Amino acid sequence: MSATDTHHALWVAYGQAGVTGTIRRSENGYLVTMARADESAGVYPTMEIAKNALYSRMTPGSDWPQFRQH
Secondary structure (H helix, E strand, C coil): CCHHHHHCCEEEEEECCEEEEEEEEECCEEEEEECCCCCCCEEECCHHHHHHHHHHCCCCCCCCCEEEEC
8 A cells, every 4th residue: 555545545434324424534634524415524633533523413313333444
């Protein structure tokens, strides 16, 4: 894997109903995009903050999603 590949990593969040969103690492931080959204939900400084931001946008009462790196 090259430095470029590791710099732009992608994680897909899976919930009970399937894909709930993605987190993409970029030079600015971690970009959160919810499934079926037209725009991103924001850029966050750490992966943990990005995961929490994604989860906070899910339906209330949802289980914590499973994050898989692609």
